[in-house]
Structures are given as C-alpha cells and as structure tokens.
Amino acid sequence: MFTVLALVIVTAPGWDDFRKSFLNTHLWWSSFPDIARGFLVNIRVFCISEVLILILALGIAILRSLPGPVFFPIRALAIVYTDVFRGLPTIMVVYILAFGIPALQLTDASWYRSQTYWSIVALTLVYSAYVAEVYRAGIQSVHPSQEAAARSLGLSRWQALRHVVLPQAVRRVVPPLLNDFIGLQKDTALLSIVGPVEAFRQAQIAESANFNFSVYVPASLLFLALTIPLARLTDYLIERDRRRFLASGGV
Amino acid sequence: MAPAVVLEGVQKSFGKLEVLSGIDLEVEEHEVLCLIGASGSGKSTLLRCVNLLEPVDSGRIVIHGEDVTAREVDVNEVRRRIGIVFQAFNLFPHMSVLKNVTLGPRKALRVPRRDAEERATELLTRFGLADKRDEYPDRLSGGQQQRVAIVRALAMEPDIMLLDEVTSALDPALVGEVLSVIRDLAQSGMTMLIATHEMGFARETADRVCFLDQGRILEQGTPDRIFTEPVQPRTQEFLRRIIEAGRM
Numbered sequence: 001m002f003t004v005l006a007l008v009i010v011t012a013p014g015w016d017d018f019r020k021s022f023l024n025t026h027l028w029w030s031s032f033p034d035i036a037r038g039f040l041v042n043i044r045v046f047c048i049s050e051v052l053i054l055i056l057a058l059g060i061a062i063l064r065s066l067p068g069p070v071f072f073p074i075r076a077l078a079i080v081y082t083d084v085f086r087g088l089p090t091i092m093v094v095y096i097l098a099f100g101i102p103a104l105q106l107t108d109a110s111w112y113r114s115q116t117y118w119s120i121v122a123l124t125l126v127y128s129a130y131v132a133e134v135y136r137a138g139i140q141s142v143h144p145s146q147e148a149a150a151r152s153l154g155l156s157r158w159q160a161l162r163h164v165v166l167p168q169a170v171r172r173v174v175p176p177l178l179n180d181f182i183g184l185q186k187d188t189a190l191l192s193i194v195g196p197v198e199a200f201r202q203a204q205i206a207e208s209a210n211f212n213f214s215v216y217v218p219a220s221l222l223f224l225a226l227t228i229p230l231a232r233l234t235d236y237l238i239e240r241d242r243r244r245f246l247a248s249g250g251v
Numbered sequence: 252m253a254p255a256v257v258l259e260g261v262q263k264s265f266g267k268l269e270v271l272s273g274i275d276l277e278v279e280e281h282e283v284l285c286l287i288g289a290s291g292s293g294k295s296t297l298l299r300c301v302n303l304l305e306p307v308d309s310g311r312i313v314i315h316g317e318d319v320t321a322r323e324v325d326v327n328e329v330r331r332r333i334g335i336v337f338q339a340f341n342l343f344p345h346m347s348v349l350k351n352v353t354l355g356p357r358k359a360l361r362v363p364r365r366d367a368e369e370r371a372t373e374l375l376t377r378f379g380l381a382d383k384r385d386e387y388p389d390r391l392s393g394g395q396q397q398r399v400a401i402v403r404a405l406a407m408e409p410d411i412m413l414l415d416e417v418t419s420a421l422d423p424a425l426v427g428e429v430l431s432v433i434r435d436l437a438q439s440g441m442t443m444l445i446a447t448h449e450m451g452f453a454r455e456t457a458d459r460v461c462f463l464d465q466g467r468i469l470e471q472g473t474p475d476r477i478f479t480e481p482v483q484p485r486t487q488e489f490l491r492r493i494i495e496a497g498r499m
Binding site: 145146148149150151152153154155156159163164167168171 | 327
C-alpha cells in the first residue's frame with residue numbers, strides 16, 4: 001500500500017516542484033529556531049487557556065446541573081452559553097474578540113490592546129462550552145444514590161456535590177477532557193490570523209521570505225511533538241480505567 | 252415523652268402511581284419496628300420520607316415533637332439526627348473506609364478531623380472492621396461494606412436509624428454478620444425502623460411488626476401475633492408465600 005502510494009507521489013509530474021517547495025531540508029533547519037520561539041507563544045496560550053477552561057467549564061456544568069424550577073433561568077443561561085459557543089466557528093470568535101473589543105477603545109491599558117489576551121479569552125469561551133458538556137456528562141454518570149447517601153448524612157447540596165459527586169465525575173471524564181485539549185493545542189494556531197507571532201505565523205513569515213513552503217514542516221512537527229504524547233496519555237488512562245473496571249467486577 | 256417518630260396521613264405518589272396512601276404510624280423511643288410486605292408495597296419509600304429524601308405529598312411527619320414536613324425546617328439538620336442504611340450500601344467508592352465514616356461528622360457537624368477519626372476508629376473496632384480502616388470499598392466483601400455503611404450512619408450519633416432492606420443485596424453467607432450488628436444496635440436501645448424480608452430476624456428482634464400492602468399499613472402487632480395468627484387475609488397470603496419459599 002505505502003509503496004504504491006509513495007510511487008504515485010514520487011512519479012507525479014509535479015514531484016520536483018513539490019520537493020523544492022516542501023522538502024528543502026536546509027530551510028527546515030534554518031527556520032526552526034524562530035518557529036520554535038514562536039511555538040513558546042502557543043504553549044503559553046495553551047497553558048493559560050487550559051487552566052481558565054477547566055475552571056469556567058466546571059462552573060457552567062454545575063449551573064446546568066442545578067435541579068428544580070427555581071434554577072430554571074440559570075440553567076437556561078448555561079444552555080444558551082453552550083449552544084452559542086459550540087455553534088460558532090472558533091475562528092469567528094477569535095476575530096470578533098481580538099479585533100472587535102480593542103476597537104471599542106474602552107481603555108488604554110496594554111492588556112486591552114493585546115490580541116494575544118483576547119485570543120486567550122476567545123479560546124477559553126469556545127472550549128469551555130465543550131468541556132462543560134464533558135463535565136456535565138461526568139456529573140450525570142454518578143448514580144443519584146451517591147448524592148442521596150451524602151444528603152442522608154446531613155451534607156448540604158453543595159457539600160454533596162463538592163465531596164461526593166464531583167470527585168467521581170471528574171475522575172471519569174479525564175480521558176475525554178484530554179481529548180478536547182488536544183484540539184485546543186492545535187487551535188492555538190488560530191492566533192496567527194489576528195497578529196501574535198506564534199509558530200504558524202512565524203512559519204508564514206518565513207514562507208514569504210523564502211517563497212518556500214518547507215518551513216511548515218518544522219512547525220507541524222512541533223505541534224505533533226506536543227499533541228502525540230497527550231494522545232498516548234489519554235489512551236493509557238482509558239486503558240487503565242478499563243482494567244480497573246474489570247478488576248472490580250465490572251458492575 | 253413524645254414518640255420518636257409520628258406519621259400522620261402520609262401520602263406519596265410518583266407520577267400517577269400512589270406509593271403511600273395515607274400512613275399513620277407511631278414509633279416509640281427505643282422501639283424496634285419492622286416493616287414487612289411485598290416489594291413495591293411502599294416500605295422503602297416510607298423510610299425515605301422519614302429521612303426527607305423524598306418529600307411527602309400530604310400528611311405530616313413529626314420527629315421528637317417537631318414537624319419536619321413544615322416548610323421552614325432545615326432538612327440537613329433533621330437528617331443529621333436520622334441515620335439511614337441502604338440496600339445497595341451506597342458507600343463512596345473514591346474514599347477509604349475511614350473517610351467514608353468521617354465525612355458526615357466532619358462536614359455536616361464540623362467535628363475536627365482528629366476527633367472524627369478517633370471516634371470512627373472506635374466504631375470500626377466495635378464492629379470488627381478496625382483492619383479495614385484504610386481500604387477502599389471495592390476491596391471489601393458485601394457484608395463488610397454494609398457494616399461500614401452502618402458505621403457511617405452511626406458516626407453521626409443519630410437518635411433514629413432507618414434500615415432499608417440492608418441484607419437483600421448480600422450473599423446469603425454474609426447476611427448473618429450484618430444482622431448480628433443490627434441485633435447489637437437493638438439491644439443498645441436504638442430506635443429503629445427496619446424494612447426487611449428476613450422474617451426470622453423480624454420475629455426475633457422486632458418489638459412490633461407492620462405489614463404494608465399497596466401503600467397502607469394493613470395490620471400491625473407483636474411479632475408473635477403477626478407471624479402466628481395474622482388476621483387479614485392478605486397478610487396470611489403473604490406469610491404463606493414466604494413460608495412456601497422457605498424464607499421463614
């Protein structure tokens with residue numbers, strides 16, 4: 001299979017052009033330091049948004065799980081939030097926030113004019129909508145008898161959630177959470193469209209300087225170097241849970 | 252002195268299904284009351300109503316003279332005084348035995364950790380579970396899990412214990428160890444409402460037995476009377492079936 005595919009590619013009429021514009025090893029090496037420096041921006045954005053997402057999404061999931069008619073308005077708000085931010089293409093949210101909000105000129109502060117800042121906010125808003133759903137699935141997967149047991153001891157609704165339901169829920173959703181974070185790592189490249197010089201933007205700059213696409217190869221490898229370990233970690237955790245489940249008799 | 256628990260005309264439905272159709276019942280201090288009856292007769296729901304895990308649709312529940320079905324009642328405070336043990340144990344699987352037992356006292360009663368752990372260890376020792384202190388629930392047998400669940404309820408130092416078919420999910424060989432714990436409690440003077448299918452146990456431990464049928468208390472009396480000369484035809488039929496099944 002692969003041999004055939006390789007043969008098709010190598011004998012293609014445009015192979016020589018392709019090789020020149022994508023497989024220029026000299027450019028791979030020379031562009032690498034700048035792109036790697038740009039990639040540090042991706043990592044920083046990723047780490048900051050990840051922490052913010054974990055917190056915001058948990059808050060939304062908890063609001064959406066509030067029972068009874070009294071909390072209907074709050075639940076409705078949480079539903080609108082997830083619907084809107086899951087429905088909008090991430091790129092649009094990034095555009096609207098990173099260009100729109102600074103354009104309002106509300107203050108002169110440097111953070112306010114920073115596109116990186118607003119991109120982080122945009123990614124946090126979008127991904128929190130997804131992650132909130134993951135959390136919510138986790139909360140719902142904890143059997144109601146667990147909450148009943150906690151409430152029967154006289155714990156308040158919040159204490160039951162905090163000490164009994166959430167710890168079990170979060171443990172169960174770690175693999176799907178990591179899955180969403182793989183997506184987030186890749187989406188940090190969206191910063192490039194609003195200005196900040198991250199890895200992809202740096203590669204674009206190198207591309208236009210050299211009229212050559214080879215520079216995207218090191219950029220891609222850097223993303224893979226971050227996402228593949230995370231993917232393997234996810235697999236490992238899923239497999240570990242499965243083994244634990246089987247070991248405990250699998251109810 | 253006021254009775255420990257009074258139910259007055261307690262009615263409860265789940266959708267169209269009426270589970271409790273007007274229950275009147277008084278339980279005296281230190282009394283052991285066994286509720287018997289077929290599955291679906293309302294035994295569990297009755298216990299869950301006393302503990303306020305299910306809100307009643309109408310009627311009153313009065314505990315030690317206090318109407319706990321009144322609107323302004325602090326349900327958490329009421330539940331702290333009433334222990335309940337469930338058929339399926341419902342231990343917290345992510346916590347060690349010690350944590351399971353100390354969670355209630357620490358969070359609901361604000362007992363300092365050290366004191367709560369000391370008290371928990373005492374209770375675990377009393378029920379032969381001292382060596383399981385640091386185990387997780389899934390490492391214990393069903394009987395051990397249920398005994399931990401009883402200890403967890405007792406750690407709140409409740410005035411009343413509700414036991415909801417606590418041996419029904421157990422391997423027959425493990426029923427004995429749990430029943431002997433309950434017998435211990437009965438002897439120590441704990442007020443208990445026990446929903447059970449263990450007729451032998453009810454006969455020997457209960458002060459009074461109530462037969463529930465379709466959400467009503469059809470017949471009640473001393474165990475000897477209920478088990479030897481039941482008056483109501485439905486009680487007679489229920490007991491005959493139990494005897495035929497070899498469960499008594």
